[in-house]
Amino acid sequence: MHTAGGPAMHDSFDTILTTSDAVAATMLNDRRAGHRMTMSLWGNIELPAHQGARSRVGCLWSVLAVDPVQGTGTVLVRSTVAPENHATWAASQTTSPTQCPEPGETVRFHAHIAAMYTPRSDVPLEWRAQLKEGANGTPRAPGQGLSYRSRQVPVPIERLDAWAAARLQRLGIDAEVAASPRSPVDLKGTRTHTAHIDATATEVDGRVSELLRTGLGKGRAYGLGAVVWG
Numbered sequence: 001m002h003t004a005g006g007p008a009m010h011d012s013f014d015t016i017l018t019t020s021d022a023v024a025a026t027m028l029n030d031r032r033a034g035h036r037m038t039m040s041l042w043g044n045i046e047l048p049a050h051q052g053a054r055s056r057v058g059c060l061w062s063v064l065a066v067d068p069v070q071g072t073g074t075v076l077v078r079s080t081v082a083p084e085n086h087a088t089w090a091a092s093q094t095t096s097p098t099q100c101p102e103p104g105e106t107v108r109f110h111a112h113i114a115a116m117y118t119p120r121s122d123v124p125l126e127w128r129a130q131l132k133e134g135a136n137g138t139p140r141a142p143g144q145g146l147s148y149r150s151r152q153v154p155v156p157i158e159r160l161d162a163w164a165a166a167r168l169q170r171l172g173i174d175a176e177v178a179a180s181p182r183s184p185v186d187l188k189g190t191r192t193h194t195a196h197i198d199a200t201a202t203e204v205d206g207r208v209s210e211l212l213r214t215g216l217g218k219g220r221a222y223g224l225g226a227v228v229w230g
Contacts, residue, residue, distance in 0.1 A: 008097035012058070012213045015041070015077040017090035024066045024073020031185055031222035034061065038075075041083035057081040060215045062112065062226040078226055080213065100209035101229065106202045109229035112182060113217040115160065115195035116152040154193035157181055164197045171211060175201035187219050194224065 027034035038061045039053060058080030065074040075090070077083070078098060087093055101107045155163045160179035168175045182194045201208055208229070215225035 007100055007102065009100055009209065009213065010097065011080050012098035013079055013082045013095050014098045015079070015083055015093060015095040017075045017077065017087055018092040019073040019075060019090050021066050021068045021071050021073050023089050024063050024075060027061075027073075027075065027223065028063050028066070031187060031219075034063075034223050035221050037087070037089055038077050040089075041077065041079075041085050041087055042081070043084070054221045058213070060220050060226040061223050062228065063223065064228070076226060076228065078212070078215075098212060099230075100206075100212055101203035103203055103206075106200065107208060107229050108198070108200045109208070109212075109227050110196065110198045111216055111227045112194060112196050112224055113164075114187070114219045114224050115155045115163070115179075115181070115193050116218070117155050117163065118152050155195070160195050164195065164199070167216065168199065168201070168211075171216075172205070172207045173201050173211065175199040185219070185222070185224070187222055187224075192219060194219075 023037075027037060035054070038059055039057075042053060042057050042059075058078075060078045062076045063073060064076050065072075067073070072091075082095055083093075160181065161177055164179040165175060165177040168177065177197055177199045179195045179197045182196050184191050184193045186192070203209065212227050212229065216227060217225045219225060
């Protein structure tokens, strides 16, 4: 993880927490528990008033290491609002502004991301409008039409590199990417396939820095999508 050398963001903070190996393993094995634990840095997310709290503080998190020999774990929490509380589940906690690449700098970064996609629908175009309309041809209210989209499926292993590169390209980042499958995780009761990506790209117009701040893909509340560089 990069901790020095590049300019610091003024709207993003990296908090490094040292935990026991058991705590870090719990966060990996129970993603909802990991979400609650990281959000405890700002308050009680169980209250109705705290709905949407993750997006308001821009929280991303990732378990960086689990060392059963030393009995320790390392967790990164990145957020757009500095933590307000000390984590009771951590032995130590330090917060500093997120370091980002210099303009024109070529950097290497990696992330653990959800690796699911929606296959192209084979429903004929002329049927799609009918599915979205009522029996008399009157358009249904938004969200009440019948869906013709396919269900999400895992990205095939042989397509992971190209798929991940395309995801980054849509964000304006041209990168060389090596992706490999990782174990599925449970996200809100849905079995979600994941991948580890290792990418190299040049910082242009702050796009890599923005990726560091916002993360990549789905499941960002549950320990996926946090991008680490250096």
